[in-house]
Amino acid sequence: MSFSSQLYRILVPKPIRRAILHKQILQGIQAHWSAHPELNTNPEWKEVISFINHRGIETFPYPFIDAYKKENIAVYYDNEIGFRYVMHENKRLYFRKNWSVDRIQRSYRDLCMEQDVASPHRYLDSDFQVNGDTVLADFGAAEGNFSLSVVEKVKKIYLFECDPRWVEALRHTFAPWMHKVEIIQRMVSDVNEGIHCTGDEYFKDKEINFLKIDVDGGEQRLLKGFQHTLATSQNLQIALCTYHKHGDEQEFTALLTQLHYQVRPSKGFMIFHYDKAIRSPYLRRALIRATKN
Numbered sequence: 001m002s003f004s005s006q007l008y009r010i011l012v013p014k015p016i017r018r019a020i021l022h023k024q025i026l027q028g029i030q031a032h033w034s035a036h037p038e039l040n041t042n043p044e045w046k047e048v049i050s051f052i053n054h055r056g057i058e059t060f061p062y063p064f065i066d067a068y069k070k071e072n073i074a075v076y077y078d079n080e081i082g083f084r085y086v087m088h089e090n091k092r093l094y095f096r097k098n099w100s101v102d103r104i105q106r107s108y109r110d111l112c113m114e115q116d117v118a119s120p121h122r123y124l125d126s127d128f129q130v131n132g133d134t135v136l137a138d139f140g141a142a143e144g145n146f147s148l149s150v151v152e153k154v155k156k157i158y159l160f161e162c163d164p165r166w167v168e169a170l171r172h173t174f175a176p177w178m179h180k181v182e183i184i185q186r187m188v189s190d191v192n193e194g195i196h197c198t199g200d201e202y203f204k205d206k207e208i209n210f211l212k213i214d215v216d217g218g219e220q221r222l223l224k225g226f227q228h229t230l231a232t233s234q235n236l237q238i239a240l241c242t243y244h245k246h247g248d249e250q251e252f253t254a255l256l257t258q259l260h261y262q263v264r265p266s267k268g269f270m271i272f273h274y275d276k277a278i279r280s281p282y283l284r285r286a287l288i289r290a291t292k293n
Contacts, residue, residue: 022057025273025282032281048269048283057271064118070105083172091148094169111145120268120286123212123239128289130154135207137199139188139222140215144170147212151177158208159183162195189218190225198225210237214287217244223255230259238290243270246277249285261290 029052032039039045051061058065077084078094084101085094086108095104114121123146130136134154138147141161151157151174159174159181161167167185174181189196199222208229213219219241223230230236238256242249242265253263269283 021273025057025271025278026052028280029271029282044268045283052271057273059270059273060113060119060121061271062118062268064116065113067116068109068113070102070109073105073108075101075104078172081172083169085173088145088148091151092173093143093145093148094172095143096165096169098165107143111143115146115149118268120266120270121241121243122266123287125266125289128237128239128291130210134210136210136212137203137208139211139213140218141170141183142166144173147181148173151181154210155180156207157181158206160186160188162187187218188215188222188225190221200226200228203229209233209235210239212239214241219244219248219252223252230256233292235293236261236291239287240290241287243272243284243286244275246275246279246284249288253288256288256290259292261292263288263290265289 029049033045033049048061051058051063055061073086075084075086078092083094083097084099084104085092086104087093088108093108095107099107113119116122124130130150130153132153132155134150135156135158136147136150136154137158137160138144139160141147141159142163143166144159144161147157147159157174157177157180159170161170161183162185164185167183170183174183184202185195186202187196188199188202190198192198192201211226213222215222223240238261240252240256242252249265253265256263265285265288268286270286271282272278272284
């Protein structure tokens, strides 16, 4: 980070910096829209433009976000283990031990929002589902909400999470299902060293048929270390996030298409304003769903 950037962060309060960034992104999206007349007939773009012109920049630029209020989320305390939790689809979802009620409410609101049926970030849809034969690898589990949603439907789950504070919470969340859930405190990448391992190495002697990949920008390295499995598997589903970096959707779609997967993006866009390198066209597909069978 340059000296001027550091000085800007020190002198300008975070809410003001955020407002300035959002204004720049809004102007950038509007400029891209104006420069590409063909987008005037694109219903997905028209929907986003209509939303941001009235509401400004949101990660999910769609009205469904209005249904989620943190004040409506009940947070409970487990006296036996000293952890807070929420009820997620009638199952306990535990959070990191030091998190406040307010932080849990905000986090769980965002989790529910991203998996709304209208959300571009939703991993599953009506044509892309798990079943009783599914062996799921959840890369970037964090809270574990996705795996918790499907734990009673699938055959087995491998949960990958490096942060020991989340691992502790995950053990409490999945305690009733430890007969079919393994929690692996490793980072799946493109090297086998220390806490890092490749997917090819870890799964060389294990069954797997569903990958959920949401690893905060590490998707490219994870895929690189999964080349053999991706190429040789004959029955594999992949829900792969593409919003963390510019160009991920195009790069990952090309890679998987070359490996004979049927690839389609989720409906709609995200505005990932947390990426300091965000640039035109600013709207990104949240994820792609890929299938080979």
